[in-house]
Amino acid sequence: MVNMMKQSVENEEVALAVWVKQTGLEKTFAQFPEDVTVAFNTVAKLRASTRATSGLSTMLPCDPLTEFWPPMRVKE
Amino acid sequence: MHWMTAAELALGYRKKTFSPVEVTQHLLARIDTLNPKCHAFIEVDHEGALAAARQAEHEIASGRALGPLHGVPIGIKDIIDVAGQKTTCHSKIMLEHRASEDAQVIRKLRAAGVIFMGKLALHEFAIGGPAFDLPFAPARNPWNFAHHPGGSSSGSGAALAAGLVPLALGTDTGGSIRNPAACCGIVGLKATYELVSRRGVYTLSSTMDHVGPMTRTVEDTGLLLNAIAEQQGDQASPDYVADLQRGVKGLRIGYVRHFHETDEIAHPEVAAALDEAAKVLSSLGAVVTDVQLPSLNDFLVSQKFLMMAEGWAVHEKWLRERPEDYSQMSRRKLLTGAFVTGGEYVQSMQRRGLLIDTVNHLFNDYDVLLVANSMDPACRIDDEAEVVRTYTRQARMPFNLTGHPALALMTGFSSGGLPLSMQLVGKSFNEKMVLRVAAAYEQATQWHAKHPVL
Numbered sequence: 001m002v003n004m005m006k007q008s009v010e011n012e013e014v015a016l017a018v019w020v021k022q023t024g025l026e027k028t029f030a031q032f033p034e035d036v037t038v039a040f041n042t043v044a045k046l047r048a049s050t051r052a053t054s055g056l057s058t059m060l061p062c063d064p065l066t067e068f069w070p071p072m073r074v075k076e
Numbered sequence: 077m078h079w080m081t082a083a084e085l086a087l088g089y090r091k092k093t094f095s096p097v098e099v100t101q102h103l104l105a106r107i108d109t110l111n112p113k114c115h116a117f118i119e120v121d122h123e124g125a126l127a128a129a130r131q132a133e134h135e136i137a138s139g140r141a142l143g144p145l146h147g148v149p150i151g152i153k154d155i156i157d158v159a160g161q162k163t164t165c166h167s168k169i170m171l172e173h174r175a176s177e178d179a180q181v182i183r184k185l186r187a188a189g190v191i192f193m194g195k196l197a198l199h200e201f202a203i204g205g206p207a208f209d210l211p212f213a214p215a216r217n218p219w220n221f222a223h224h225p226g227g228s229s230s231g232s233g234a235a236l237a238a239g240l241v242p243l244a245l246g247t248d249t250g251g252s253i254r255n256p257a258a259c260c261g262i263v264g265l266k267a268t269y270e271l272v273s274r275r276g277v278y279t280l281s282s283t284m285d286h287v288g289p290m291t292r293t294v295e296d297t298g299l300l301l302n303a304i305a306e307q308q309g310d311q312a313s314p315d316y317v318a319d320l321q322r323g324v325k326g327l328r329i330g331y332v333r334h335f336h337e338t339d340e341i342a343h344p345e346v347a348a349a350l351d352e353a354a355k356v357l358s359s360l361g362a363v364v365t366d367v368q369l370p371s372l373n374d375f376l377v378s379q380k381f382l383m384m385a386e387g388w389a390v391h392e393k394w395l396r397e398r399p400e401d402y403s404q405m406s407r408r409k410l411l412t413g414a415f416v417t418g419g420e421y422v423q424s425m426q427r428r429g430l431l432i433d434t435v436n437h438l439f440n441d442y443d444v445l446l447v448a449n450s451m452d453p454a455c456r457i458d459d460e461a462e463v464v465r466t467y468t469r470q471a472r473m474p475f476n477l478t479g480h481p482a483l484a485l486m487t488g489f490s491s492g493g494l495p496l497s498m499q500l501v502g503k504s505f506n507e508k509m510v511l512r513v514a515a516a517y518e519q520a521t522q523w524h525a526k527h528p529v530l
Contacts, residue, residue, distance in 0.1 A: 023414040028399040039411035
């Protein structure tokens with residue numbers, strides 16, 4: 001049986017390792033692995049909250065992702 | 077003498093009741109006594125301040141007064157360049173950095189004849205604090221030294237509340253003027269984006285950084301803004317104190333209740349003080365009605381992505397090469413920007429445009445918005461979990477994102493004896509209206525006359 005929890009943790013670790021390499025933070029990660037991980041997870045949480053709320057609340061009059069920008073103005 | 081406002085000091089100088097030298101000596105002595113407890117100042121310029129005071133005294137006596145702030149002492153957040161002095165940004169990284177020239181805002185203050193008393197503590201690089209792993213101790217709240225003074229302009233808030241200076245400069249990227257204003261019970265104004273120059277001020281997030289006045293009264297905030305505001309195009313600069321006595325009768329005030337009632341539920345004492353402030357303004361003749369903005373989270377997500385990415389752009393090299401020289405708190409906050417994608421930055425800028433338009437639209441129907449500031453009274457400075465929890469429970473950052481002027485003003489005290497605060501938000505470049513409403517509220521409530529017993 002596949003252990004989904006373990007797999008998810010492993011995926012996150014791989015993702016973090018890729019990001020660390022891409023951003024040239026190998027030295028920082030070697031010195032402060034916990035701090036880099038906290039920062040990585042903070043962004044992941046923020047990203048998830050954006051997706052969960054689909055960005056803007058319904059009272060905003062248009063969706064920036066489906067319209068050209070700039071210019072984009074509030075519709076009357 | 078130490079609780080006098082800048083306006084009262086100027087009057088005293090004109091009447092020769094006391095002199096700039098006497099005031100400066102008194103405040104320097106008070107700083108020497110109280111700074112070991114509140115850690116508001118990183119560096120005090122005794123000699124420079126006294127020399128400037130002697131010069132101001134001579135000029136005023138010979139009829140060459142430069143204006144209402146001539147000879148009035150001020151403290152400067154140590155992220156703003158003052159020629160010949162260190163700008164450490166409260167960091168180990170910038171510990172030996174000495175400014176070769178004045179920031180534009182300092183240049184303007186020199187022209188106004190103020191007396192620079194020294195450099196004030198902050199959260200490292202205006203983001204990482206309160207931190208105990210830096211070369212300087214974090215500033216503490218004069219209302220209770222065991223508590224957080226807010227930040228990042230922590231020293232500015234503490235110095236004002238402790239009666240060490242009547243004026244201070246702060247900077248504000250996600251609320252860093254208005255948070256210490258809330259915690260320390262003072263007035264703090266984040267003016268419209270770029271009304272006050274950022275030249276010579278160390279960047280955190282270039283599209284959201286603001287420089288602004290911090291004082292103990294609305295009038296002093298107006299006077300300081302008169303001295304530091306940049307002229308807008310070919311328009312004559314407004315006199316920001318001209319409308320302070322006009323009252324609020326007939327003004328339309330939108331109360332953004334959902335920020336603190338549903339989006340982020342405020343501490344009951346904070347919420348009650350906001351409702352009371354709405355009642356006071358209503359009793360003074362304003363028409364106060366509830367209004368709706370997008371949710372706090374809509375603002376927060378865009379503001380966070382932008383601040384993370386822009387902060388990373390500034391600190392990227394040091395974070396790779398000298399990570400050990402940051403406080404842990406700064407390291408954790410600034411490293412986030414490494415993980416923000418280009419797409420997230422652009423989408424945040426897109427959303428920002430919409431949010432600005434939505435707030436602008438509201439000012440077709442309202443003169444000023446009444447908005448929560450911090451959702452909680454200041455917590456203990458040594459309670460790291462509570463500092464982290466309460467730091468983001470605020471309604472300040474929407475206006476860093478949109479650039480609208482937002483003023484923090486005291487609304488009373490918690491049952492624990494700590495100040496509470498609200499924000500008044502105005503149309504871009506209409507600081508006069510914000511100050512007018514704030515002055516009416518201040519005169520009606522007199523919270524500004526309360527000071528901590530030290």
